[in-house]
Amino acid sequence: xxxxxxxxxxxxxxPEEGFHRDRSQPSGxxxxxxxxxxxxxxxxxxxxxxxxxxxVFEAERAAxxxxxxxxxxxxxxxAKRVAEAGRRRQKKLLAELGVEDVSAEELNxxxxxxxxxxxxxx
Numbered sequence: 001x002x003x004x005x006x007x008x009x010x011x012x013x014x015p016e017e018g019f020h021r022d023r024s025q026p027s028g029x030x031x032x033x034x035x036x037x038x039x040x041x042x043x044x045x046x047x048x049x050x051x052x053x054x055x056v057f058e059a060e061r062a063a064x065x066x067x068x069x070x071x072x073x074x075x076x077x078x079a080k081r082v083a084e085a086g087r088r089r090q091k092k093l094l095a096e097l098g099v100e101d102v103s104a105e106e107l108n109x110x111x112x113x114x115x116x117x118x119x120x121x122x
Contacts, residue, residue: 005029009036 004013008031019029020037030037047054094101 004027005030007032007036009040 004015005019005027006013007019010033012033014033016027016029018033018035019031020029020034021028025031032040093100
């Protein structure tokens with residue numbers, strides 16, 4: 001036979017099955033009902049656990065971004081190195097062939113002059 005008990009938090013009479021078990025108590029049940037216990041756990045979770053979890057997540061994400069940034073910088077440096085090596089090879093090949101090495105701006109100017117579109121600046 002189960003008797004209703006009064007919750008110490010909300011004061012509502014609830015059957016014993018409405019309380020969580022607790023073997024450390026003489027009655028074998030907690031003093032607050034399952035509803036009050038659930039709301040207390042939710043409040044604690046929202047106030048303490050969730051911010052902690054988010055802080056850990058943000059720290060992990062920051063560490064991951066730092067690693068990705070390092071990798072990206074390495075890739076960019078490698079791409080620059082490869083591009084510079086390509087420019088040196090091209091310059092060497094042009095020199096071997098006896099072709100004049102002309103900058104892009106100079107080439108543009110010469111092309112416009114050949115087309116008659118170049119207007120000389122005074």
